[in-house]
Amino acid sequence: xxxxxQRFAELREQNRAALIPYVxxxxxxxxxxxxxMHALVEAGADLIExxxxxxxxxADGPVIQKACERALRFGTGLRDVLAxxxxxxxxxxxxxxxxxxxxxxxxxxxxxxFAETAKAAGLDGxxxxxxxxxxxxDVVGLLEQAGIDPIFLIAPxxxxxxxxxxxxxxxxxxxxxxxxxxTGSQSLDTSALAARLDAIRKHTGLPLGVGFGIRDATxxxxxxxxxxxxxxxxxxxxxxxxxxxxPVGYARAAAVVxxxxxxxxxxxxxxxxxxxx
Amino acid sequence: MNKIDWAAFPDAxxxxxxxxxxxxxxxxxxxxxxxxxxxxxxxxxxxxxxxLDHDLKQFVxxxxxxxxxxxxxxxxxxxxxxxxxEDLNHTGAHKVNNTIxxxxxxxxxxxxxxxxxxxxxxxxxxxxxxxxxxxxxxxIYMGEEDTRRQTPNVYRMRLLGAEVVAVKSGTRTLKDALNxxxxxxxxxxxxxxxxxxxxxxxxxxxAMVRDFQAVIGREARAQHLEMTGRLPDTLVACVGGGSNxxxxxxxxxxxxxxxxxxVEAGGDGVETGRHSAPLCAxxxxxxxxxxxxxxxxxxxxxxxxxxxxxxxxxxGVGPEHAWLKDIGRVSYVSVTDDxxxxxxxxxxxxxxxxxxxETSHAIAHVLELAPRMRPDQSIIINLSGRGDKDLNTxxxxxxxxx
Numbered sequence: 001x002x003x004x005x006q007r008f009a010e011l012r013e014q015n016r017a018a019l020i021p022y023v024x025x026x027x028x029x030x031x032x033x034x035x036x037m038h039a040l041v042e043a044g045a046d047l048i049e050x051x052x053x054x055x056x057x058x059a060d061g062p063v064i065q066k067a068c069e070r071a072l073r074f075g076t077g078l079r080d081v082l083a084x085x086x087x088x089x090x091x092x093x094x095x096x097x098x099x100x101x102x103x104x105x106x107x108x109x110x111x112x113x114f115a116e117t118a119k120a121a122g123l124d125g126x127x128x129x130x131x132x133x134x135x136x137x138d139v140v141g142l143l144e145q146a147g148i149d150p151i152f153l154i155a156p157x158x159x160x161x162x163x164x165x166x167x168x169x170x171x172x173x174x175x176x177x178x179x180x181x182x183t184g185s186q187s188l189d190t191s192a193l194a195a196r197l198d199a200i201r202k203h204t205g206l207p208l209g210v211g212f213g214i215r216d217a218t219x220x221x222x223x224x225x226x227x228x229x230x231x232x233x234x235x236x237x238x239x240x241x242x243x244x245x246x247p248v249g250y251a252r253a254a255a256v257v258x259x260x261x262x263x264x265x266x267x268x269x270x271x272x273x274x275x276x277x
Numbered sequence: 278m279n280k281i282d283w284a285a286f287p288d289a290x291x292x293x294x295x296x297x298x299x300x301x302x303x304x305x306x307x308x309x310x311x312x313x314x315x316x317x318x319x320x321x322x323x324x325x326x327x328x329l330d331h332d333l334k335q336f337v338x339x340x341x342x343x344x345x346x347x348x349x350x351x352x353x354x355x356x357x358x359x360x361x362x363e364d365l366n367h368t369g370a371h372k373v374n375n376t377i378x379x380x381x382x383x384x385x386x387x388x389x390x391x392x393x394x395x396x397x398x399x400x401x402x403x404x405x406x407x408x409x410x411x412x413x414x415x416x417i418y419m420g421e422e423d424t425r426r427q428t429p430n431v432y433r434m435r436l437l438g439a440e441v442v443a444v445k446s447g448t449r450t451l452k453d454a455l456n457x458x459x460x461x462x463x464x465x466x467x468x469x470x471x472x473x474x475x476x477x478x479x480x481x482x483x484a485m486v487r488d489f490q491a492v493i494g495r496e497a498r499a500q501h502l503e504m505t506g507r508l509p510d511t512l513v514a515c516v517g518g519g520s521n522x523x524x525x526x527x528x529x530x531x532x533x534x535x536x537x538x539x540v541e542a543g544g545d546g547v548e549t550g551r552h553s554a555p556l557c558a559x560x561x562x563x564x565x566x567x568x569x570x571x572x573x574x575x576x577x578x579x580x581x582x583x584x585x586x587x588x589x590x591x592x593g594v595g596p597e598h599a600w601l602k603d604i605g606r607v608s609y610v611s612v613t614d615d616x617x618x619x620x621x622x623x624x625x626x627x628x629x630x631x632x633x634x635e636t637s638h639a640i641a642h643v644l645e646l647a648p649r650m651r652p653d654q655s656i657i658i659n660l661s662g663r664g665d666k667d668l669n670t671x672x673x674x675x676x677x678x679x
Contacts, residue, residue, distance in 0.1 A: 010473060040313075041305060054577075054578065055447065055578040055579040055580075056447065056452060056453075056457075056565075056579050057455050058456045058460065058565070059302045059457045059459075059460075059463065060303075061460070063567065065446055068644065069447075072578065075576070077575075077576030077577070077578070078576060079576075094612055102563075103300060103563045104562045104563045104564060104573065104578075104579070105576055105577035105578070106563060106577070107562055107568075108573060108576065108577030109576070110465070113521075123580065125463060129302045129542065130300045130301055131300060132299065132300070132301065132303060134298075134299065135298050135299065135300055136288060144425070145599060152303070153302065153303040153304075154303060155302070155303040155304035155306075155307075156304070157303075157305075157306070157307040157308065157466060158303055158306070159307055162303075162307070166303070177302075177304060179462060180304055180464055180465075180466055180467070181460075181463060181464040182460045182463060182464065185464065193678050197607075198627040219650075232538050245636065
């Protein structure tokens with residue numbers, strides 16, 4: 001059983017939704033990331049999504065764009081990010097880590113070389129936002145051999161026909177992009193979410209994570225009632241900027257946000273009865 | 278070279294060999310499927326094609342001339358040089374051929390809002406123009422650096438009723454404008470049509486833009502045959518994203534005797550690293566929805582580009598060019614900023630035509646190529662745009678304040 005499967009199985013048993021914080025690797029400086037990951041786990045994260053800095057983050061809003069720019073000042077590249085995963089794994093062998101980013105750095109490193117290095121580092125999943133299942137055959141095969149789950153997105157605009165296609169290629173969990181827009185957008189409509197997730201569940205038995213537009217503990221709790229996982233990115237990454245590049249202050253502030261969300265999500269599940277709707 | 282069925286490319290999923298494809302976030306996949314469907318439907322629809330032909334004739338002013346540049350040919354003492362006068366189109370460049378076509382598709386799809394990216398501003402102007410004519414809301418994304426270099430075009434777009442957004446992220450040039458337009462599209466995908474200005478981006482854009490621009494080559498081929506009784510020997514066009522080049526080249530691909538040269542922006546010289554020549558000095562990667570040649574570092578980060586011409590200042594290139602390079606059908610070269618400027622002046626003084634700085638790259642290459650050819654041979658240059666927009670850049674470079 002993979003670390004991701006294991007983690008979702010445990011959570012299901014406890015009737016809890018997974019909390020998945022996203023942070024951009026190397027932001028605000030390379031040395032900040034591994035201690036930050038441990039701090040997030042300590043505060044209640046179940047799985048960590050680690051952003052690979054990219055020069056042209058087309059699917060991201062201003063908060064994560066700036067995080068990429070801060071990380072790229074130090075030249076943090078994909079190999080450096082994998083080294084951070086390996087470092088994290090030395091003391092945490094149970095928390096799954098998923099890389100989230102864009103295809104070109106992986107393409108440049110080479111799919112085989114990436115799969116090999118990522119496996120050795122203890123990486124669990126890869127989500128490349130600009131790689132739809134249609135174009136992913138080569139890389140998915142290599143990832144599966146290396147035991148790394150390819151994570152795919154479903155969007156509000158995904159048709160039923162495409163959902164089957166995505167579900168067929170996906171492993172680990174499916175990431176539902178909760179709104180049309182870039183990361184960090186406002187106004188997630190949680191009322192329509194339950195129906196949408198039900199529709200997706202007709203196509204896949206994988207856990208469903210929901211991300212984009214989850215800004216605070218209240219929204220996280222609402223999403224936790226209906227989803228298997230809550231992904232929070234910009235709400236955390238903005239703290240790097242607010243702490244003016246101080247890694248210790250950033251980690252402390254991020255831990256506070258994660259702890260608040262964790263508590264609100266667990267409370268929501270314990271009062272709403274069953275895990276899935 | 279084995280016989281290639283040029284009409285079979287791209288394949289159904291938008292691939293030109295290893296290049297092209299559709300590398301976008303899931304949110305846009307539905308919109309691209311929809312676009313591909315209407316594009317395929319209407320390109321075979323006689324009513325749509327009649328409306329397109331009517332607009333190209335009555336609004337754009339097509340067909341434009343294939344002009345024999347006799348004086349320049351004589352001075353260079355080699356091949357006869359012909360200029361395909363896309364600069365005479367309404368709005369002053371080839372870009373309008375494509376915006377007319379895509380705007381008609383937007384109308385068929387019932388979209389009320391149009392967005393576009395622009396580098397030199399020519400595509401932005403051509404988009405704002407068709408949006409004004411059809412009464413559609415229009416937002417143009419332009420790198421902040423380019424809004425400074427191309428002030429007259431920014432004002433032109435605003436006069437036409439477009440909102441011009443100066444993009445302040447990344448390198449503040451064309452690639453960042455494209456990123457921002459993609460972000461807008463993913464947010465407003467229900468009511469917005471994205472008019473991409475070049476033969477790049479996710480499928481079906483590279484094929485669709487090519488098909489709208491291929492009118493250039495179809496006309497040029499017929500005109501050259503009529504004027505000389507034979508096909509040209511060589512075609513030359515500048516390549517940024519590559520839409521004017523594909524537009525000229527594509528109808529000639531099956532003519533094996535016709536050689537083709539795409540001219541990239543060499544900036545300060547390809548050896549300096551300060552250039553915009555991914556085909557000459559880049560390598561394959563994935564950006565902006567397609568796999569193609571890119572300028573990138575060892576980590577796969579896209580690197581800053583440089584060119585005197587904002588329209589060529591882009592780290593990628595259309596995927597069909599990447600494929601044509603690999604199979605050897607088209608050769609790609611680069612010329613420097615200084616060479617392009619020399620080409621700019623030479624054509625202006627010799628033929629009384631002020632070319633765009635982008636186009637000047639093609640002219641610069643021909644200044645070297647033509648003397649090596651015989652006077653009974655011929656070259657067609659795609660004179661893709663006029664140079665009015667570049668007067669400030671040229672003057673500034675030469676220490677003149679206008």
